Amino acid sequence: MGLRLLCVTAHPDDECFAFGGALALASLRQVETSIVCLTDGSAGSNRGPASSARELGLLRRAEFAASCRILGVNHHEILDYQDGQLEHQTLAKLATDLVQRIRILRPQVIITFGGDGGLNTHADHTAVSAAATAAFHWAGSPKRFPALGELYTPQRLYYLTANFFLEGRLRHIPAPWTLTLDVSSVLPRKREAMRAHTTQAPLMERASPIFDQHGGQEHYLLAASVVAQPATASTDMFEGVME
Numbered sequence: 123m124g125l126r127l128l129c130v131t132a133h134p135d136d137e138c139f140a141f142g143g144a145l146a147l148a149s150l151r152q153v154e155t156s157i158v159c160l161t162d163g164s165a166g167s168n169r170g171p172a173s174s175a176r177e178l179g180l181l182r183r184a185e186f187a188a189s190c191r192i193l194g195v196n197h198h199e200i201l202d203y204q205d206g207q208l209e210h211q212t213l214a215k216l217a218t219d220l221v222q223r224i225r226i227l228r229p230q231v232i233i234t235f236g237g238d239g240g241l242n243t244h245a246d247h248t249a250v251s252a253a254a255t256a257a258f259h260w261a262g263s264p265k266r267f268p269a270l271g272e273l274y275t276p277q278r279l280y281y282l283t284a285n286f287f288l289e290g291r292l293r294h295i296p297a298p299w300t301l302t303l304d305v306s307s308v309l310p311r312k313r314e315a316m317r318a319h320t321t322q323a324p325l326m327e328r329a330s331p332i333f334d335q336h337g338g339q340e341h342y343l344l345a346a347s348v349v350a351q352p353a354t355a356s357t358d359m360f361e362g363v364m365e
């Protein structure tokens with residue numbers, strides 16, 4: 123029983139920079155929250171004191187764990203895919219790992235990036251979106267990976283989107299949003315989780331004015347729903363979800 127939310131990400135820090143408001147709000151209302159992050163971020167351009175990719179990966183794993191604690195996330199896991207290389211993985215392999223997690227965690231709601239790859243159009247984000255979408259649709263299908271645990275059909279898939287563009291960067295091509303979350307009450311917690319990523323401090327500095335301007339809301343598209351319905355505007359990703 124109870125509500126469960128799974129967030130599928132590519133890099134340690136996506137959970138707070140991108141989805142932190144949704145995760146913190148869900149945690150506050152006692153929704154059981156999980157994150158599956160596909161890489162350890164060891165190819166990041168901000169490297170802190172790390173002298174090797176392995177060392178950076180280890181630092182970022184610890185930062186991710188701290189950020190998850192601050193956001194109140196119940197389960198978090200980093201898989202062993204290579205940062206910056208997700209687009210070269212087969213869809214079948216990525217989806218296998220995610221279907222397995224969905225069948226264990228049994229989330230009613232899954233959130234992930236849209237096909238645009240987020241505000242920074244990162245190819246890893248686009249690959250995560252494709253794999254999470256496939257896994258969402260396949261987890262309950264007897265035709266897909268029947269040996270990978272008990273079939274389970276989540277109820278809703280949401281893609282992160284945005285109502286603004288980053289200045290001075292390649293423009294992403296955003297999905298329209300159906301869900302607007304007022305995350306202003308948990309913005310301090312989201313910022314605190316962002317600060318836990320100490321190797322990413324330069325990014326935090328650049329992002330801070332953007333969050334000053336846009337940080338009060340997160341926008342999502344309802345990309346799939348077990349209920350056939352028209353797209354309608356909503357402010358609660360769990361409204362109407364069955365426990």
Ligand SMILES: [Zn+2]
Nearest residue numbers: 132133136244
């Ligand atoms: Zn990322």
